[in-house]
Amino acid sequence: MDTIGNLIEKMDEKAIKFVRLQFVDINGVPKSISVPFGNDDDIEDMFNDGVLFDGSSVDGFVEIHDSDLVMKPDPNTFSLLPWRPEESCVCRFICDIYTPENKPFEGDPRGILKKSLKKIKDKGLSYNIGPEPEFFIIDQDEEGNYIPHDDASYFDVEPLDKGPNFRRKLVVDLEELGFEVEASHHEVAPGQNEIAFKFDDALKTADAVITFKQAIKAIVDNMGYMVTFMPKPFFGVNGSGMHCHQSLFKGNENLFSDESSKSGLSQDALYFMGGLLKHSEALSAVVAPTVNSYKRLVPGYEAPVYMAYGLKNRSALIRIPAARGKGTRIEYRSPDPSCNPYLAFTAMLEVGLDGINNKIDPGEPAEFNIYNLTNEELEEKGIGTLPASLWEAYHAFEENNVIQKGLGKHISEKFLDSKYAEWDEYRIQVFGYEQKKYIGL
Structure with missing residues (x-):
């Protein structure tokens, strides 16, 4: 961990002129202000005392009659911004949010994840996660409609794949x-790409997801194109997910690994999956949080619809990759890149721990293609389906005490308010599909 003195020296060496202080709102949208890099005392005060701002103007934070909040930069998040011109000399810190009384703000998504991680850290545990956010590179046609940048498919190469230069x-x-x-x-889909990065501590990874999405959008914009992390931007093709590989460690020991078991999985790994499966309907509201998310979560497009787990089985909600030993992990497949990673990681950790604490049995693994089962066969095997809409998901969230307790009263209430408003806005719209189908009635 860098000391403040070392950081100031580093910033002097890089000839930093502006410091960008960044945090996210309840939806995971980055917010930032830029502070001139003045004398060393001013910067030291910024780290110690923070910067005051109007929290009432940020989604999910505070009301106008109690609007003052403080952002404090985390010294461990120092970063240059490679998509910015070198002469701009900008660095960035991710901030934690505090009240003016110097108490952690209960509506700060990053602070909520830190709180959950502290609970397990006090027991000597750590929660590692490796997300796989997919995205589309898109163009616009002459009429202004969004279209995929290419017509390539899975693992294609040039000239079909027009993305190598972008990805490089x-x-x-x-x-x-x-x-x-x-x-x-x-x-798989035209214009769709994936860049996978190594798993790490959940807080560092959540910071990385925000930076990753911001960086990709900025870099591609500089190249004259657009990127979208929308879960389902185009009809008739696969949508974009953010599969999350996760495991619990105690020191260097992976608690999900048990080489003596037939599957190579420990009992804790099974219970953790039991928690994920039991709470998966309510969890959907957090990990797949938009109206558009549920246009991805439909059968037929490799999307995880069925609440089951399987060893290497990509038709199940939870897949267990083949790696064992320290690489043993659970892949939870319903999250998409529109989610707020701080809230999503917190919710997944809380329901997984509930599984361990209450010894929730996930049942037998599904070692068959679930997509081929009829509704009767699904019912016979006890395999349920995820919510088909945001409306169903947030109603499940309303009834889930484990996730609400993990996220805290403030965030749970503000999150639900946001989802109510989103659904109400969506349900009164009239789309071209409806006009074509019903205009002649």
């Missing part, structure tokens, strides 16, 4: 930001 530039810049990129490739 993205990987180089992401590595400058400290990412350990494991792989990059074209995904």
Whole structure:
């Protein structure tokens, strides 16, 4: 961990002129202000005392009659911004949010994840997570309609795949930001891409997801194109997910690994999956939080619809990759990149721990293609389906005490208010599909 003195020296060496202080609102949308890099005492005060701002103007924070909040930069999040011109000399810190009384603000998504992680840290545990956010590179046609940038498919190469130059530039810049990129490739749908980065501590990873999305949008914009993390931007093709590989560690020991068991999974891993499955309907509201998310979560497009787990089985909600030992992990497949990673990671950890604490049995693994089952066969095997709409998901969230307790009263209430408003806005719209189908009635 850098001391404040070391950071100031580093900033002097890099000739920093502006410090960007960043946090996210309840929906995971980045917010920031820029502070001139003045004398060393001013910067030291910024770290110690923070910067006051109007919290009533940020979604999910506070009301106008009690609007003052303070952002304090986390010294461990220092980063240059490779997509900015070198002469701009900008660095960035991610901030934690406090009240003017110097207490952690209960509506800060990052603070909520830190609170959950502290509970397990006090028991000597850590929660590692490795997300796989997919995205589309898009263009616009002459009429202004959004279209995929290419017609390539899974693992295609040039000339069908028009993304290698994008991905090469993205990987180089992401590595400058400290990412350990494991792989990059074209995904199944036209224009769809994936860059996978190495799993790490959940807080560092949540910070990385926000930076990742921001960096990719900025870099591609500089190249004259657009990127979207919308879960289902185009009809008739696969949508974009953010599968989350996760495991619990105690020191260097992976608590999900048990080499003596037939599956290589420990009892804790099974119970953790039991918690994920039991709470998956309510969890959907947090990990797939938009109206559009549920247009991805439909059968037929490799999306995880069925609440089951399987070893290597991609038709189940939870897949267990083949790696064992320290690489043993659970892949939860319903999250998409529109989610707020701080809230999503908190919710998944809380329901997984509920599974361990209450010894929730996930049942037998599904070692068959669930997509091929009839409704009667699904019912016979006890396999349920995820919510089909945001409306169903947030109603499940309303009844779930484990997730609400994990997120806290403030965030749970503000989150639900946001989802009510989103659904009400959506349900009164009239779309072209409806006009074509019903205009002649």
